[in-house]
Amino acid sequence: MNGEGSEAMQVEMEIEKERLVYMWGYLPGALPQRTPLLTPVLVRVPPSGYSWKDVCGGGCGFAMAISEPGKLITWGSTDDLGQSYVTSGKHGEIPEPFPLPTEVTIVKAAAGWAHCVSVTDCGEVYTWGWRECVPSGKVFGESLTGVSPEKDVPGRQSSFLTEQVSPRSQGSKSTGGTASGTSGEESSKRRRVSSAKQTAETSSSSDDTQTALPCLVTLNPGVRIASVAAGGRHTLALSDIGQVWGWGYGGEGQLGLGSRIRMVSSPHLVPCINSSSYGKDISASLARGSMSSDGQNFRVPGSYIKGIACGGRHSAVITDAGAVLTFGWGLYGQCGQGSTDDELSPNCVSSLLGIRIEGVAAGLWHTVCTSADGDVYAFGGNQFGQLGTGGDQAETIPRLLDCPSLENVNVKRISCGARHTALITAWPWGRDRP
Numbered sequence: 001m002n003g004e005g006s007e008a009m010q011v012e013m014e015i016e017k018e019r020l021v022y023m024w025g026y027l028p029g030a031l032p033q034r035t036p037l038l039t040p041v042l043v044r045v046p047p048s049g050y051s052w053k054d055v056c057g058g059g060c061g062f063a064m065a066i067s068e069p070g071k072l073i074t075w076g077s078t079d080d081l082g083q084s085y086v087t088s089g090k091h092g093e094i095p096e097p098f099p100l101p102t103e104v105t106i107v108k109a110a111a112g113w114a115h116c117v118s119v120t121d122c123g124e125v126y127t128w129g130w131r132e133c134v135p136s137g138k139v140f141g142e143s144l145t146g147v148s149p150e151k152d153v154p155g156r157q158s159s160f161l162t163e164q165v166s167p168r169s170q171g172s173k174s175t176g177g178t179a180s181g182t183s184g185e186e187s188s189k190r191r192r193v194s195s196a197k198q199t200a201e202t203s204s205s206s207d208d209t210q211t212a213l214p215c216l217v218t219l220n221p222g223v224r225i226a227s228v229a230a231g232g233r234h235t236l237a238l239s240d241i242g243q244v245w246g247w248g249y250g251g252e253g254q255l256g257l258g259s260r261i262r263m264v265s266s267p268h269l270v271p272c273i274n275s276s277s278y279g280k281d282i283s284a285s286l287a288r289g290s291m292s293s294d295g296q297n298f299r300v301p302g303s304y305i306k307g308i309a310c311g312g313r314h315s316a317v318i319t320d321a322g323a324v325l326t327f328g329w330g331l332y333g334q335c336g337q338g339s340t341d342d343e344l345s346p347n348c349v350s351s352l353l354g355i356r357i358e359g360v361a362a363g364l365w366h367t368v369c370t371s372a373d374g375d376v377y378a379f380g381g382n383q384f385g386q387l388g389t390g391g392d393q394a395e396t397i398p399r400l401l402d403c404p405s406l407e408n409v410n411v412k413r414i415s416c417g418a419r420h421t422a423l424i425t426a427w428p429w430g431r432d433r434p
Contacts, residue, residue, distance in 0.1 A: 019052040021065055027058075027076040046073055046095045057415075059111040059129075059230075064098075070105030071097040072118055100126055100214050101140050112230035112310070117237075118214075123224025125217040125237055133233055135247045135266045139213035219245065219267055231310030232364075236317075237267065242304025244270040244317060252313045253344035254328030260344065272305050272317055272325055272346045300325065300348045311362030312418065316369075317346065322356030324349040324369055332365045333396030334380030340396060351397050352377060363416035368423075369398065374410025376401040376423065384419040 022040035043065075045051070050067035058064050062076040075095040100106070100118070104126070109118040115129025127134050217237075219225070224240045234248035234255055246268060250261040256270040302319025309316045314328030314335060325346040326335040333340055336349040352369065355377075359370040365381030377398040378387040385392055388401050409425040416422075 021052050021055055023063055027061060027063060043075070043095060046097065050097075056109040057111055057417075059116065060114050062111075064109055064111055064116065065095070066106055066109060067097070070107065070121065072100060072106045072109055074098045098214070099140075108227050110228050110230040110310075112235070113232050113312075115230060115233070115235070117228045117230050117235050119225050119228055119237075123226065123240060125219065125225050125228065126214040127217055127235065128214045130233065132263060133230075133235060133248045134215050135217055135264075137215045137218045139215045217247075217267060227308065229308045229310040229315075231315065231362075232312040234310060234313075234315070236270070236308045236310055236315055238305060238308045242306060242320065244272055244305050244308060246270045246315075252329035253342045254310070254313050254315050256315060256327040256344075256346045258345045270317075270346065273300050273302055273319060301353070307358075307360055309360045309362040309367070309416075311367065311416070312364035314343075314362060314367070316360045316362055316367055318357050318360050318369075322358065322372065324352050324357050324360060326367065332381035332394050334362070334365055334367050336367060336379040336396070336398050338397050349398060359412075359414050361414045361416040361421070363421065364418040366416065366421070368414050368416055368421050370411045370414050370423070374412070374426070376406065376411050376414070378421070386416070386419050386421050388421060 021043040023043050024037040024040045026036045043063075046067065050069060050071060050073065052065055052073075053068045053070075054066045056064040056066060056072075058074075058076070062074055065073045067073050073095045074097075075093065098116075104124075105121045106118045107121050109116065111117075112129070112133065115127065115133035117125060117127040119125055126140075223243075223245070225237045225245070226240045227238045229236045229238075231248075231254060234246065234250060237245045239245065244256075246255040246257075247264045247266060248255070250257060250264055253260065255261060255264055255268070256272070257264070257268065258271075300319060301323045302321035304320050305317045306320045307318035311328070311334060314326065314330070316324060316326045318324055324336070325348050326337070327343045327346045328335065330337065330342045331340050335343045335347070336351070337343060337347060338351075355375075356372040357369045357377075358372050361368050363380075363386060365383070366378065366386050367380050368387075369377045371377070376388070377400055378389065379395045379398045380387065382389065382392050382394050387395060387399070388403065389395065389399060390403065406425075411423050412426050413424040414421065
């Protein structure tokens with residue numbers, strides 16, 4: 001082959017390697033007009049010329065991605081109430097590196113409603129946004145809100161404050177297969193949640209409740225974090241040895257610490273496998289969807305946690321053996337326990353025992369899991385069709401999705417927004433799509 005042909009092939013190969021990022025939906029501040037993007041729009045490469053490595057989603061009005069050199073890139077800054085400008089770094093329409101320390105290399109990142117969390121290649125964690133989501137630690141950088149740079153931020157309150165909005169703890173379990181919002185208790189819970197959400201969103205527009213400065217999270221000596229997940233106002237971090245650490249708001253049990261803890265201001269170990277058991281007969285429970293109640297206990301299958309997910313006010317984790325544990329807000333059945341009660345501690349989803357779960361994602365009111373066989377199981381709220389069942393009825397027990405579009409394909413990755421779900425499949429014969 002002559003030199004001209006070789007050069008042409010090289011150019012073609014380089015083009016194929018280029019990664020492009022597109023955005024669509026409601027991202028005020030990402031474009032001059034503040035209207036939703038109805039079709040995908042190409043995101044401009046940062047001025048520094050970085051290439052894209054990964055996308056991380058975003059929070060209220062902003063988006064995040066990771067560049068090839070390991071810089072966290074943010075763009076889109078604020079909605080009409082100015083709620084999220086500190087979270088995105090005030091970058092507006094132009095994607096720019098978030099002001100983390102220059103020596104930091106980011107490998108993972110996640111965003112909640114108005115807080116962000118990222119992991120470095122050294123296993124350290126930086127977080128910023130709503131102050132109640134940011135634990136005590138050292139902050140870095142030039143302040144956007146008048147806070148002095150690089151200073152220690154002590155715990156703003158004691159680590160554990162008991163939730164006062166609800167007198168009951170776990171509550172009795174219901175056994176219905178769908179969620180109902182007609183009972184007085186659930187209506188009361190809805191009002192409490194709505195009131196808390198309104199208070200949080202109203203206060204979030206004040207600089208007093210936010211910090212734009214990235215905080216280096218103080219973890220126990222030797223703890224290295226591999227991945228993170230961000231919920232509405234809580235954060236989970238998974239260490240390289242399969243332990244789960246959590247902090248932030250825990251009023252519905254989303255921190256899995258066994259009580260309605262309003263605030264955890266420093267990372268605490270979430271007792272997943274060591275303290276979790278399920279009071280059912282394992283031989284019966286291993287059959288798909290079957291349950292027994294003869295009172296026998298057994299340890300949750302697995303030795304460590306390999307995956308984590310945060311929903312709006314609930315959480316889910318996966319063990320190395322493929323078992324799923326859920327905890328937190330359960331009003332719509334998003335914990336998959338067959339009831340609409342909150343789960344204050346990690347509990348195994350019994351109807352998924354015997355199915356090796358590989359991936360899990362959580363939205364505002366729903367949870368979706370993928371199995372090693374490429375199947376999809378969904379449960380929780382379904383007001384917008386986010387479960388993909390073909391209807392809008394909530395499911396309190398995991399339901400296997402059986403639809404023509406998923407026939408003869410293996411689902412490899414799953415992702416949930418607040419009210420929607422997306423997935424990536426592999427080719428029928430098992431080769432990942434290039």
